[in-house]
Amino acid sequence: KVSGPFQRESYETVLKTGKLLADFLLEPALKVDLEQFNKSRVKASSVNISEAVAAAEKVLSKRRQAPKKVFRVLPEENMNFYVAGRMSPPTKEHQEVLRAMDLGTILSEALVMDYNLAFMGSICTDAERVESRRMILEAQKALVDLAVLFVTGNPKNQEIVMAHLPALCKLMGPFRMPPLKPDFDPALKAELEASVAEPRTGMGTEFVLIECLRGNVRLCADAVPKEILEQIGSFLELDEDPSTSQISDFFLLLCEPEGPESVLPINQELVARLLLAPRLKNVARCIHSVFGIDPKAKPCSKPERIVELMCKVVSHDNVRTASMLQSAGVNMHRVLDALLLRAKQVKETAGHPGADTDADATRCDELLGQLLELLAHLMESLVNDPKLYGRKPFWAFVADECVAIVRDYVASHVTPNVFAGLPGALAPAYYTCRSALVLIKLVITNGRALGLVDLEAKHEGYFAELAPLCMEIHKYHGQASDSLLDFQAVACLKLVNNEVLMAHRLASANNLDKEEQLEEAPEVSGGEVDLTGHNERRSPQEFLALFCECVSTNPKLLNKMAARKFALVEI
Numbered sequence: 001k002v003s004g005p006f007q008r009e010s011y012e013t014v015l016k017t018g019k020l021l022a023d024f025l026l027e028p029a030l031k032v033d034l035e036q037f038n039k040s041r042v043k044a045s046s047v048n049i050s051e052a053v054a055a056a057e058k059v060l061s062k063r064r065q066a067p068k069k070v071f072r073v074l075p076e077e078n079m080n081f082y083v084a085g086r087m088s089p090p091t092k093e094h095q096e097v098l099r100a101m102d103l104g105t106i107l108s109e110a111l112v113m114d115y116n117l118a119f120m121g122s123i124c125t126d127a128e129r130v131e132s133r134r135m136i137l138e139a140q141k142a143l144v145d146l147a148v149l150f151v152t153g154n155p156k157n158q159e160i161v162m163a164h165l166p167a168l169c170k171l172m173g174p175f176r177m178p179p180l181k182p183d184f185d186p187a188l189k190a191e192l193e194a195s196v197a198e199p200r201t202g203m204g205t206e207f208v209l210i211e212c213l214r215g216n217v218r219l220c221a222d223a224v225p226k227e228i229l230e231q232i233g234s235f236l237e238l239d240e241d242p243s244t245s246q247i248s249d250f251f252l253l254l255c256e257p258e259g260p261e262s263v264l265p266i267n268q269e270l271v272a273r274l275l276l277a278p279r280l281k282n283v284a285r286c287i288h289s290v291f292g293i294d295p296k297a298k299p300c301s302k303p304e305r306i307v308e309l310m311c312k313v314v315s316h317d318n319v320r321t322a323s324m325l326q327s328a329g330v331n332m333h334r335v336l337d338a339l340l341l342r343a344k345q346v347k348e349t350a351g352h353p354g355a356d357t358d359a360d361a362t363r364c365d366e367l368l369g370q371l372l373e374l375l376a377h378l379m380e381s382l383v384n385d386p387k388l389y390g391r392k393p394f395w396a397f398v399a400d401e402c403v404a405i406v407r408d409y410v411a412s413h414v415t416p417n418v419f420a421g422l423p424g425a426l427a428p429a430y431y432t433c434r435s436a437l438v439l440i441k442l443v444i445t446n447g448r449a450l451g452l453v454d455l456e457a458k459h460e461g462y463f464a465e466l467a468p469l470c471m472e473i474h475k476y477h478g479q480a481s482d483s484l485l486d487f488q489a490v491a492c493l494k495l496v497n498n499e500v501l502m503a504h505r506l507a508s509a510n511n512l513d514k515e516e517q518l519e520e521a522p523e524v525s526g527g528e529v530d531l532t533g534h535n536e537r538r539s540p541q542e543f544l545a546l547f548c549e550c551v552s553t554n555p556k557l558l559n560k561m562a563a564r565k566f567a568l569v570e571i
Helices: 008-026 034-040 049-065 092-100 103-110 126-151 155-162 165-170 186-197 205-213 217-222 226-238 248-255 265-275 281-291 303-314 319-327 332-350 358-364 366-381 392-413 424-449 453-458 460-480 483-515 540-552 555-563
Strands: none
Touching (some): 008 092, 092 126, 092 155, 103 126, 126 155, 165 205, 165 226, 205 217, 205 226, 205 248, 226 265, 248 265, 281 303, 303 366, 392 453, 424 453, 424 460, 424 483
């Protein structure tokens, strides 16, 4: 409100329309059998309107009685808490309909309004200014929730909303205190101050940006200026415990917008520089507590989230970011210490009555899996440290725990001769298994190079068990050319038992010859090639003879060759 009466009708209409559109986006798309529809079509003149309306009312009545899907990006307490992937996915067809109605532009323009507008020269009482601010905030929150649904998983909609990035940035972060006159009502002032006191309280517009970036490599690579990165970093720092903030999704997506195969090295470096910057003291405290850099640092609530961020910035052998982490104190020895400590804690927990077995607990522990992955990335990227490979607990962990992780993955997720892809539920176990294989490969390879044969011999029994496990992974993942895990399995297999791998490849080649290659054509008198096909295979010489015979007996080919000044020469 600026002057005159409140437009409560418009306010309620915005809230109601936002809810209806959100429900529409979450409703399943209507599926129509076109063939059946065409068969059942009748002329418009023969349609009984009243019967059609009654039928439509019957369908709508069933829909109204069905349980409604509840969607809310921000809970009623208005806390900045957002869990991506756990909301009901919006229906793409309905997103397309709303895009055709220009919803993206409408939302962006509606969010431009400053929610403190009533405090900028309006002709209102203090109470009316506060009420006006509340109404605008409530309406904009509903539109932010709708915008998240509108862009989730839809690249075209993401592009439309990202075109209005400057307007979105003005609404990011905690609520701003409006400008108040000296004689402003003290009670209302206290109410406003309480509404902005909690740093995690805000509109939630940053989650619109996060969903615009999710899965969109182009936007992550080109559409996010460094200023926005700094701004989101300052919002993360406002949280006393950054490990619990879902804003960290923004940094994860900048590094890997669409999974491990879509790494953006430039973004990795920018994110690493920001997270390790001295001004982000709360972030630094979390990093120091997780890796034991500062024993006095207060532990964070979700250390696995911090380790995941570190994994993303060093993945795919990024030597620059790995060196930056090492300079900041996150070196291989500290990561190994954190890993060994976590493995010990997991075992102690698994020993309690009613807890999972050791193998189950190790596989399911998210922090242990993230630490394992981070250590694998650092060892792949940085120069070998002989002291690391000389640590006996490290060899014991690799031989015992890492082989157990591979064994458990094969038992739980590998079905012989069947490859059904990698569902989301398998992803954590998949990448943990890959990291375990990387550690095994590096420990054996570099241990041999450093002459640590006695340590390898001490754990020979564990490594011997690895050969059949790696062979199962190779057979399973090799079917779909899944190089990420198959490559590591083959590398380990070559180290522990290369004869098994060679025997498998020879058997595969023989099977391929029998099933797919042309059968050998036996020679008949005169040195001609028999095309009846009763032999098992043909030699290359026979194929060449067959080719030359086909060409030399084809006048059209001979004429074309002569025109290009080619000729067959007998060798």
